[in-house]
Amino acid sequence: QVQLVESGGGSVQAGGSVRLSCVVSGYTVSDRCMAWFRQAPGKEREGVAYVSSGGTTRYTDAVRGRFTISRDNVENSLYLHMNNLTPEDTAIYYCAAGSPSLCALRSDLFNFWGQGTQVTVSS
Numbered sequence: 001q002v003q004l005v006e007s008g009g010g011s012v013q014a015g016g017s018v019r020l021s022c023v024v025s026g027y028t029v030s031d032r033c034m035a036w037f038r039q040a041p042g043k044e045r046e047g048v049a050y051v052s053s054g055g056t057t058r059y060t061d062a063v064r065g066r067f068t069i070s071r072d073n074v075e076n077s078l079y080l081h082m083n084n085l086t087p088e089d090t091a092i093y094y095c096a097a098g099s100p101s102l103c104a105l106r107s108d109l110f111n112f113w114g115q116g117t118q119v120t121v122s123s
Helices: none
Strands: 004-009 010-012 018-023 036-038 047-051 057-059 067-072 077-082 091-098 112-114 117-122
Touching: 004 091, 018 036, 018 091, 018 117, 036 067, 036 077, 047 067, 047 077, 057 067
Parallel strands: 010 117
Antiparallel strands: 004 018, 018 077, 036 047, 036 091, 047 057, 067 077, 091 112, 091 117
16 A cells, blocks of 8 residues: 655744655555645645656756755655745645656646645745
């Protein structure tokens, strides 16, 4: 059974930092495209960042230079380090696991999702 469990969300002031974690079971993170998505109130879910099975990383323009996606193959976990946060980063953040070969920030490419963790950034 595949499970993705996120943690690390919370409330932070603008300019602050948060690290999200996603512990994965039933799946090997290094074998798959792994990604973070987010959904803000009243908006569609959007891709934030991915790391491919080969280690390539990509970011959406809004977070490039501020967020870093990483994985730990020993812990079988995925992380998102978020720096210089702004109120526009407020959202529920989801960890997702997808294909071994196809990797893009498209939600339809991901088979398994975590339950989400809330990040709230105040000004």
